Amino acid sequence: MIMKKTTRNNLYTYALVIVSFIIVQLLISGGNITSSLKGQLVPICAYVILAISLNLTVGILGELSLGHAGFMSIGAFAGVVAAISLEQIIPITLLRLIVALIIGAFFAGVAGFLIGIPVLRLKGDYLAIVTLAFGEIIKNIINILYVGKDKEGLHFSFLTDSNALNLGEGGRVIIDGPLGITGIPKLATFTMGVVLILITLFIVLNLIDSRSGRAIMALRDNRIAAESVGIHITKYKLMAFVTSAALAGAAGTLFAMNYSTIIASKFGFNTSILILVFVVLGGLGNIRGSIIAATLLTILPEMLRQFNSYRMLLYAIVLILIMLATNSDEFKNHLRGLKERLLPRKGKRGAEDGQS
Amino acid sequence: MDKANSTETKMISVPSTNPVSEGDVDMLPVLEARNLGINFGGLMAVNGFNMTINRTEIAGLIGPNGAGKTTVFNLLTKVYQPTHGNILLDGHDTQNMTTVQINKAGIARTFQNIRLFSNLTVEDNVKLGMHNHINYGMWNGILRLPAYWKGEKQAHEKAMELLSIFDMQSLAGKRAGSLPYGAQRRLEIVRALATKPMLLLLDEPAAGMNPSETAELMDNIVKIRDTFQIAIMLIEHDMNLVMGICEKISVLNFGKIIAKGTPSEIRNNPQVIEAYLGKKREG
Amino acid sequence: GGTDKAPAGQPDAGGKEPAASAFKIGGTGPLTGGAAIYGNAAKQGAEIAVEEINALGGIQFELKYEDDEHDAEKAVNAYNKLKDWGIQMSLGSVTSTPGVATSAETFSDRIFALTPSASAPAVIEGKDNVYQMCFSDPNQGSASAQYIVDKKLGTKIAIIYKNDDVYSKGIYNTFVSKAKELNLAVVSTTTFTEDSQTDFSVQLADAKKNGADLIFLPMYYTPASLVLQQAKSMDYSPKYFGVDGMDGILTLENFDASLAEGVMLLTPFSADATDERTVNFVKKYQELYKETPNQFAADGYDVVYAYKKAIETAGITPDMSAADICEKLVQVFPTISVDGLTGEKMTWAATGEVSKTPKGMVIEKGTYVGMD
Amino acid sequence: MLKVNDINVFYGAIHAIKGISLEVNEGEIVTLIGANGAGKSTVLKTISGLLRTKTGGISFLGEDITSTAPHKIVERGLAHVPEGRRIFLQMTVQENLDMGAYTCPSGGIEAEMDKVYALFPRLLERRKQIAGTLSGGEQQMLAIGRALMSKPKLLMLDEPSMGLAPILVEQIFTIIQEMNKAGTTVLLVEQNAQMALSIADRAYVLETGSISISGTGQELSESDEIRKAYLGG
Amino acid sequence: MTFLSFLISGLSLGSVYAIIALGYTMVYGIAKMLNFAHGDVIMVGAYISFFASTRWNLPPVVGVLLAVVVCTILGVVIERLAYKPLRAATSLAVLITAIGVSYFLQNAALLLWSSNPKVFTSVVGNASLKLFDGRLTISVIAIVTVVACLIIMAALTWFTGKTKMGKAMRACSEDKGAAQLMGINVNFTISVTFAIGSALAAIAGVLLCSAYPTLMPTTGSMPGIKAFTAAVLGGIGSIPGAMIGGILLGIIEIFGKGYISTQLSDAIVFSVLILTLLVKPTGLLGKQINEKV
Numbered sequence A: 001m002i003m004k005k006t007t008r009n010n011l012y013t014y015a016l017v018i019v020s021f022i023i024v025q026l027l028i029s030g031g032n033i034t035s036s037l038k039g040q041l042v043p044i045c046a047y048v049i050l051a052i053s054l055n056l057t058v059g060i061l062g063e064l065s066l067g068h069a070g071f072m073s074i075g076a077f078a079g080v081v082a083a084i085s086l087e088q089i090i091p092i093t094l095l096r097l098i099v100a101l102i103i104g105a106f107f108a109g110v111a112g113f114l115i116g117i118p119v120l121r122l123k124g125d126y127l128a129i130v131t132l133a134f135g136e137i138i139k140n141i142i143n144i145l146y147v148g149k150d151k152e153g154l155h156f157s158f159l160t161d162s163n164a165l166n167l168g169e170g171g172r173v174i175i176d177g178p179l180g181i182t183g184i185p186k187l188a189t190f191t192m193g194v195v196l197i198l199i200t201l202f203i204v205l206n207l208i209d210s211r212s213g214r215a216i217m218a219l220r221d222n223r224i225a226a227e228s229v230g231i232h233i234t235k236y237k238l239m240a241f242v243t244s245a246a247l248a249g250a251a252g253t254l255f256a257m258n259y260s261t262i263i264a265s266k267f268g269f270n271t272s273i274l275i276l277v278f279v280v281l282g283g284l285g286n287i288r289g290s291i292i293a294a295t296l297l298t299i300l301p302e303m304l305r306q307f308n309s310y311r312m313l314l315y316a317i318v319l320i321l322i323m324l325a326t327n328s329d330e331f332k333n334h335l336r337g338l339k340e341r342l343l344p345r346k347g348k349r350g351a352e353d354g355q356s
Numbered sequence B: 001m002d003k004a005n006s007t008e009t010k011m012i013s014v015p016s017t018n019p020v021s022e023g024d025v026d027m028l029p030v031l032e033a034r035n036l037g038i039n040f041g042g043l044m045a046v047n048g049f050n051m052t053i054n055r056t057e058i059a060g061l062i063g064p065n066g067a068g069k070t071t072v073f074n075l076l077t078k079v080y081q082p083t084h085g086n087i088l089l090d091g092h093d094t095q096n097m098t099t100v101q102i103n104k105a106g107i108a109r110t111f112q113n114i115r116l117f118s119n120l121t122v123e124d125n126v127k128l129g130m131h132n133h134i135n136y137g138m139w140n141g142i143l144r145l146p147a148y149w150k151g152e153k154q155a156h157e158k159a160m161e162l163l164s165i166f167d168m169q170s171l172a173g174k175r176a177g178s179l180p181y182g183a184q185r186r187l188e189i190v191r192a193l194a195t196k197p198m199l200l201l202l203d204e205p206a207a208g209m210n211p212s213e214t215a216e217l218m219d220n221i222v223k224i225r226d227t228f229q230i231a232i233m234l235i236e237h238d239m240n241l242v243m244g245i246c247e248k249i250s251v252l253n254f255g256k257i258i259a260k261g262t263p264s265e266i267r268n269n270p271q272v273i274e275a276y277l278g279k280k281r282e283g
Numbered sequence C: 001g002g003t004d005k006a007p008a009g010q011p012d013a014g015g016k017e018p019a020a021s022a023f024k025i026g027g028t029g030p031l032t033g034g035a036a037i038y039g040n041a042a043k044q045g046a047e048i049a050v051e052e053i054n055a056l057g058g059i060q061f062e063l064k065y066e067d068d069e070h071d072a073e074k075a076v077n078a079y080n081k082l083k084d085w086g087i088q089m090s091l092g093s094v095t096s097t098p099g100v101a102t103s104a105e106t107f108s109d110r111i112f113a114l115t116p117s118a119s120a121p122a123v124i125e126g127k128d129n130v131y132q133m134c135f136s137d138p139n140q141g142s143a144s145a146q147y148i149v150d151k152k153l154g155t156k157i158a159i160i161y162k163n164d165d166v167y168s169k170g171i172y173n174t175f176v177s178k179a180k181e182l183n184l185a186v187v188s189t190t191t192f193t194e195d196s197q198t199d200f201s202v203q204l205a206d207a208k209k210n211g212a213d214l215i216f217l218p219m220y221y222t223p224a225s226l227v228l229q230q231a232k233s234m235d236y237s238p239k240y241f242g243v244d245g246m247d248g249i250l251t252l253e254n255f256d257a258s259l260a261e262g263v264m265l266l267t268p269f270s271a272d273a274t275d276e277r278t279v280n281f282v283k284k285y286q287e288l289y290k291e292t293p294n295q296f297a298a299d300g301y302d303v304v305y306a307y308k309k310a311i312e313t314a315g316i317t318p319d320m321s322a323a324d325i326c327e328k329l330v331q332v333f334p335t336i337s338v339d340g341l342t343g344e345k346m347t348w349a350a351t352g353e354v355s356k357t358p359k360g361m362v363i364e365k366g367t368y369v370g371m372d
Numbered sequence D: 001m002l003k004v005n006d007i008n009v010f011y012g013a014i015h016a017i018k019g020i021s022l023e024v025n026e027g028e029i030v031t032l033i034g035a036n037g038a039g040k041s042t043v044l045k046t047i048s049g050l051l052r053t054k055t056g057g058i059s060f061l062g063e064d065i066t067s068t069a070p071h072k073i074v075e076r077g078l079a080h081v082p083e084g085r086r087i088f089l090q091m092t093v094q095e096n097l098d099m100g101a102y103t104c105p106s107g108g109i110e111a112e113m114d115k116v117y118a119l120f121p122r123l124l125e126r127r128k129q130i131a132g133t134l135s136g137g138e139q140q141m142l143a144i145g146r147a148l149m150s151k152p153k154l155l156m157l158d159e160p161s162m163g164l165a166p167i168l169v170e171q172i173f174t175i176i177q178e179m180n181k182a183g184t185t186v187l188l189v190e191q192n193a194q195m196a197l198s199i200a201d202r203a204y205v206l207e208t209g210s211i212s213i214s215g216t217g218q219e220l221s222e223s224d225e226i227r228k229a230y231l232g233g
Numbered sequence E: 001m002t003f004l005s006f007l008i009s010g011l012s013l014g015s016v017y018a019i020i021a022l023g024y025t026m027v028y029g030i031a032k033m034l035n036f037a038h039g040d041v042i043m044v045g046a047y048i049s050f051f052a053s054t055r056w057n058l059p060p061v062v063g064v065l066l067a068v069v070v071c072t073i074l075g076v077v078i079e080r081l082a083y084k085p086l087r088a089a090t091s092l093a094v095l096i097t098a099i100g101v102s103y104f105l106q107n108a109a110l111l112l113w114s115s116n117p118k119v120f121t122s123v124v125g126n127a128s129l130k131l132f133d134g135r136l137t138i139s140v141i142a143i144v145t146v147v148a149c150l151i152i153m154a155a156l157t158w159f160t161g162k163t164k165m166g167k168a169m170r171a172c173s174e175d176k177g178a179a180q181l182m183g184i185n186v187n188f189t190i191s192v193t194f195a196i197g198s199a200l201a202a203i204a205g206v207l208l209c210s211a212y213p214t215l216m217p218t219t220g221s222m223p224g225i226k227a228f229t230a231a232v233l234g235g236i237g238s239i240p241g242a243m244i245g246g247i248l249l250g251i252i253e254i255f256g257k258g259y260i261s262t263q264l265s266d267a268i269v270f271s272v273l274i275l276t277l278l279v280k281p282t283g284l285l286g287k288q289i290n291e292k293v
């Protein structure tokens, strides 16, 4: 049988990730990579996974979510708490990281399920605002959450402060409310990040190209028709939402394990929006696009550092121009016109230069 | 494929008037609507609607614009919950059932305003019709276990078979939204058929088609009934089609049935002429 | 952006200038976004110091500040950028959360860091080569409680702190435990967040209802100015006690100084001080940036001078590697004493913690007056 | 009155209209027939300015309107009942009719509305109903009624009979003829070719983006070729 | 008495949200886009008014008018350059562009006006009314804001419901193509929408900063998001809804802080929002549009 178009397309996507990985590894072993780029490898992986997972909700399921960073946050905190509390039990770091990733994904998935049940009944912008609200609530709750561990295990406390944990001798505060977690073991590695991207791709691409994925896309295209052919709306909405949340959770763990500190405020509205920008820029439903957009847009602000204080202004302008260039026919025509006008002028200017 | 097609075409070349074949068909009606009604903020869009449809029958529902025909379909498929009356499907009351359950229980439909999954391929649209007949779960799909390959292979074959009814196999890979209007209408029918219904509801299947396309559609509706041995109920304003293939017709006006009967009875019913057909002769 | 102008006479093209004659120092701070005031202030303060020192002709500095948007992730990126540039000594990060992240990096990279203002204990905790120029949060919290008790400033205390902020929460924590120890009654504790820092009516009403006669405000001056304004419109006039972040309130453009009348704070720096160093600094700052410097600017300024002193003491030269410099500085820092804008004879413990005496200040008629 | 001169229209890369020229004279009923996807709707949309030509020109009442904005074209007296009705689903029936009279001075609106209600009494009954909940046929009546509100000089109708009960189809065709007698020129796109040809002065047959045959209504309805292809006989 | 004073604080905060939400909902309801840059236009308006009074010594009224004019022009220019080319694109593409515009405005303000906060002088002074022997104070600015909010709501309701331009706006919001066929100049109509929305943003900026007088480049972003929340709570596109949503949001925020916990106040506000939408899925006054099958 001839390979299906989607199958071929998917293979390109895997190849893109693997080839990029090999190139980067070669650069690293040759010492040809800047600290700046090297430092961004893990966060890029995390953002790629976040973008892919959000694309599942926004592009494939067709529901706008403005609270994706909330799931990232749950994954980050749950995963790091797990990694820290398992320090003695699992001494092998790789194994501990894997366990942390799974726990991060699990908690975020559970949150996705609990949130999904009420939320997914809403439509369009109403759903979007509720996801935003949940993102903010998660942030608020982690800000008043205190977790510590001692010989007796984990202790939890809300609202007061770390003293209320009543930790025993040699106990350690892990989550200290708004101070977040400090002293995180830096377990995340670029290789692990790439492996996680590949797993994410495997899950998402295979899900899309299967019976369940078709059902999810059917909901997006026409809910009423989907019901009329016997597709259970809530089940498939939840399936997409929970998968998306769980993957975001794993990405959150990966992300957090790359920094020595995390705080809840990091995972607010702005981060949710950032991930959404990746998805929209890469194209709704276009997984490879998400990967590329997440990578480029994570690197872009760093590339603009040479412009000093104009950096973020330029970032904004570049973002607007990219959106116009990829989405507007009118703008494309302008560009074409501009090019036509500029080319001859360029020649003229050259002549002038020659004269003076 | 081609061979099968030609034999089938032969089979339907003469529309049979008595499709009820021997023994295996249960004589219980597929559908029975009793005193069905719905109220939209004071407007009784459908009122005291009674109707039975027998197995392998082609029934027509006609009536002026706004008479409540589409609403009847919406009641039968539980897009709206009836405010009065009962619907018996295969002898079972469908009270409290949802649209999804109704479909699983055996009613499939098309829509007056086409509702395809327009960003998906033609093949995927049909496979979605088969959704509840493909038996593998989410993890089988993600992990690409044998059940996935088997299920997808069967689904693909079955989808192609269904598409062949309208000679649409070559369009399988196209985006449904990019098809010409007529093809979209046909695809909707195929998708509905893929759910393996006992009763197929068609809402204005010939709308937007020109006369020659309509003629072809008529042949195909009969062919579908004969091959799948199902009942069909259709709404249509094209009298050539209604009078040509329906075995019995109900006429709705202001939410109430004003006449029932065979095509010739309806055609000559003065009330129907007055409210619906107009003076012009029908072909 | 004045970074490129600051190191006067330094050709900044390429890192391979013959026999590097200037020390490359740099730090990260929020230069954009909501916390940009702090980052820009620290940067500008440091720029002035660099300019002054370079003009002397001896030790030469090349200073570079990178934007971290008050975010740990961006701070690590910014720090890595500085590493690529060839940073030899770090000014850490301006704010605490990024500071914790970058100090972990400087620790493992063996680059010495002296942060002007990242005051959380976690910034220096367990890192032998990371030092603070500012008080650490616990010190401020307990010192404030102690000061209030010693001077009998108030008996019933209300606290308003910023619930999602490391700095604010850190000071609050230690203030409360010290207050308990000293039997200082805290009658009202309320919070706000980044997202709800416009309206303080509820917090003030709670303080008022519980009869608080002094409100402790462990927060930066921007929200504090709103607290003062809203309390006034409620006809509530308790005493206010602030922390070093409160300094700067008088520099707010168009601020009605009468609102701050009687506000007390523990701060190591005041732009109104009359000593020559401060007067000189404030004048330069105003000329260059058209603003009055706040404590962050002063801290930034002092960091550069502390480095100058340490370099002189340890005999460090610009051609040394960052790691070598780091080892020398680790040895020398606990031994030196520096005079700066934020304190005379500042010294450091080997933990990285600074020791300087905070001055109790009170705002009277729009200027700071020593409180003793 | 309307002159379409050798227009080419593209949807992205798809060349939908390939050099079509046609003419509608004052007082005529001209019909445009053709199979699904032939490009009939595209022609109408191009005339009313919703789509732009790549090459070629369109003039209306002697003035060039090739690149005139759609709302300006409407002001000059051209109304278009688009395919798929495009009524304002969230407005009431009456508000929809009001919108139809957007370009008219507010004075004569009442009278015009009464005329539309007289043509379609069902709309009068449903005057306060949200248009989105009307039945398919009712929506079609509203779309036509709305276009009449602007008292157009040239009325372009895209499949007005679609989804209408036989009795209404007849009515609509009668209305078209009556309006035409009262001075409105009509350009009609229809699937129901037989009826369209029977009232048309002239007709064009469209085949995948170009005009294959043109002639008087009668000539075409008698042509064998046409009968076979479009009249189902 | 605490209850009353909380209520008044809530009303005052809420009506600031409401005024922003009115501008938001206007653009949102008609151009069908989430204009995340709206909050930043507010900020620009406040800066203009600030400079008018402190640097150029203009009387407050002139300052406000100047702010309105500048914001109106700004809004129209933004629409022309950044949103108009995207008429045919998905609404998400426009949303992302709006975010780009928001970043742009914030960073431009940072470069132009520095990160140093400025203290805004209330346009109506800091006077307040004292009731019940001074146990209850109501600031004049709170009263002005509430009144302004009511006037704006009434004016907008009249404008969109009764004027020809208002009708054109409603038509554009539903179907731009069909609106053109009615003879409506869609581009002009949308420009007018943005002009009105931005003029309201200027007024909101002045009132916001009069009540809560710190002004920085990021001043508008949080109130912008809160106002968006308020607009949805009240029902998307509904003008009275935006007003009610805004005021409720303010009251809930204050009551949540006052009676439950200041630490949880954000969570409380958003939980109420979620609960409301679960009970009324299209907001308080939003129309439930059932798709006809």
Ligand SMILES: Nc1ncnc2c1ncn2[C@@H]1O[C@H](COP(=O)(O)OP(=O)(O)OP(=O)(O)O)[C@@H](O)[C@H]1O
Residues within 6 Å of the ligand: B040, B043, B045, B063, B064, B065, B066, B067, B068, B069, B070, B071, B072, B112, D133, D134, D135, D136, D137, D138, D163, E290, E292
């Ligand atoms: N959701 C609803 N709310 C209010 N009225 C409705 C609703 N749905 C349908 N109606 C009204 O009920 C009546 C019946 O509508 P229905 O769509 O069933 O008509 P129909 O017979 O299918 O007409 P057509 O042939 O024109 O499609 C119409 O007058 C319509 O306006």
Ligand SMILES: Nc1ncnc2c1ncn2[C@@H]1O[C@H](COP(=O)(O)OP(=O)(O)OP(=O)(O)O)[C@@H](O)[C@H]1O
Residues within 6 Å of the ligand: B178, B179, B180, B181, B182, D011, D014, D016, D034, D035, D036, D037, D038, D039, D040, D041, D042, D043, D083
């Ligand atoms: N928006 C679009 N994008 C791409 N192609 C289009 C679009 N609209 C129409 N087409 C294509 O242009 C051609 C002409 O379409 P048009 O709608 O004008 O046909 P029509 O003659 O009106 O057909 P129908 O009888 O189905 O209404 C068709 O091949 C169609 O697929």
Ligand SMILES: [Mg+2]
Residues within 6 Å of the ligand: B069, B070, B071, B112, D135, D136
């Ligand atoms: Mg119908």
Ligand SMILES: [Mg+2]
Residues within 6 Å of the ligand: D040, D041, D042, D083, D158
């Ligand atoms: Mg058409």
